Amino acid sequence: MSVAATECLLRMYDEHYELEDYQSGVPRWCTGCGDNAILAAVQRLCRDEDLRPEKTVFVSGIGCSSRFPHYMKTYGFHGIHGRALPVAEGIKMARPDLNVFVNTGDGDCCSIGAAHWIHAVRYNMNLTVMLHDNQIYGLTKMQASPTSPRGLKSNTTPRGTYLDALQPLTVTLGVQNVSFVAQAVDWIPELLYEIIAAAFRHKGFSFVRILQRCPEWLPHLYEPWVKDPQKMLILTHERGIRISSSLAKVYKNQESHDPSNLNRAREIASLVHEVPVGILYLNPDIPCYEELRNAGQLRSSRLIKRGLEAEFDKFTVWPQRTEERAQPRD
Numbered sequence: 001m002s003v004a005a006t007e008c009l010l011r012m013y014d015e016h017y018e019l020e021d022y023q024s025g026v027p028r029w030c031t032g033c034g035d036n037a038i039l040a041a042v043q044r045l046c047r048d049e050d051l052r053p054e055k056t057v058f059v060s061g062i063g064c065s066s067r068f069p070h071y072m073k074t075y076g077f078h079g080i081h082g083r084a085l086p087v088a089e090g091i092k093m094a095r096p097d098l099n100v101f102v103n104t105g106d107g108d109c110c111s112i113g114a115a116h117w118i119h120a121v122r123y124n125m126n127l128t129v130m131l132h133d134n135q136i137y138g139l140t141k142m143q144a145s146p147t148s149p150r151g152l153k154s155n156t157t158p159r160g161t162y163l164d165a166l167q168p169l170t171v172t173l174g175v176q177n178v179s180f181v182a183q184a185v186d187w188i189p190e191l192l193y194e195i196i197a198a199a200f201r202h203k204g205f206s207f208v209r210i211l212q213r214c215p216e217w218l219p220h221l222y223e224p225w226v227k228d229p230q231k232m233l234i235l236t237h238e239r240g241i242r243i244s245s246s247l248a249k250v251y252k253n254q255e256s257h258d259p260s261n262l263n264r265a266r267e268i269a270s271l272v273h274e275v276p277v278g279i280l281y282l283n284p285d286i287p288c289y290e291e292l293r294n295a296g297q298l299r300s301s302r303l304i305k306r307g308l309e310a311e312f313d314k315f316t317v318w319p320q321r322t323e324e325r326a327q328p329r330d
């Protein structure tokens with residue numbers, strides 16, 4: 001065998017990864033927590049896409065769901081509550097070549113991090129964002145979040161919440177430059193995987209809201225939809241996702257939805273009793289901010305040094321030359 005062929009085979013071997021190559025530690029989530037299903041789907045996706053671990057970053061804020069980066073054998077940043085998105089944007093700006101994923105909770109994204117969320121949609125950077133929506137603050141032991149249903153009793157709302165829940169899908173669909181919005185549920189692994197995979201393949205800010213069960217604090221929250229498949233509305237389309245025939249026999253309530261139809265996407269996002277699952281909206285033509293700004297231009301150490309020196313020079317007060325000072329005045 002020629003040297004070139006051997007090298008080629010070695011490279012192929014090197015660049016093929018197994019599930020174990022992405023698995024790190026033993027997740028500390030409760031038994032039955034939907035975060036486990038999301039982790040399994042993401043590890044499969046990394047394996048199937050052969051993502052190089054050293055070229056992949058998971059960024060999170062604070063919360064149960066935000067422990068996600070600890071369980072991925074890639075780069076990771078378990079950040080500050082509400083700040084996952086700006087950190088991820090900074091990483092993408094400096095290193096547009098990396099695969100950047102964000103895992104954020106409903107408190108993390110829709111409460112303390114809400115301003116970052118809105119602007120991140122508008123900036124449309126190429127990130128894959130998973131909103132783990134258990135409709136509660138899980139880590140801090142059951143406080144109401146903006147997505148909690150009206151009337152929910154919690155530690156901070158002992159008489160029940162007074163307001164209707166904020167709807168992450170309709171909010172995201174209302175922001176300028178929105179380019180990808182989908183919804184998944186942790187209890188249909190096949191679609192969870194397909195939807196996260198489509199989000200990853202989309203170039204732009206891919207926002208996936210995942211209905212995530214928290215058996216510890218809200219064990220019955222999603223029960224009506226888990227128990228009755230007819231309450232789910234599966235969105236299928238050649239430009240969206242397709243479902244297997246075996247799944248189609250169980251989830252018969254389907255709609256062929258063209259994800260380029262923004263108005264229909266908004267109507268679907270506003271449905272009250274049915275839970276839509278699939279891709280609501282997709283627009284591949286929105287430019288990514290990192291490309292508009294030529295991100296990554298300061299990556300080489302030589303260029304970084306030159307850039308820093310140019311910045312510092314702006315503030316330098318040059319000392320007068322000795323000979324100029326020595327000149328007697330007339």
Ligand SMILES: Cc1ncc(C[n+]2csc(CCOP(=O)(O)OP(=O)(O)O)c2C)c(N)n1
Pocket residue numbers: 062063064065066081104105106107108109112132134136137138139140145
């Ligand atoms: C600045 C700041 N404020 C508040 C907290 C306390 N805190 C930690 S996690 C959390 C909410 C987590 O809820 P969510 O984002 O929904 O994640 P989950 O635990 O449900 O996955 C809060 C309020 C904090 N760590 N930092």
Ligand code: SF4
Pocket residue numbers: 028029030032033034035064065134138139213214215216217
């Ligand atoms: S408290 Fe809820 S969200 Fe947190 S790990 Fe347990 S089940 Fe999951």
Ligand SMILES: [Mg+2]
Pocket residue numbers: 063105106107132133134135136137138145
């Ligand atoms: Mg939560």
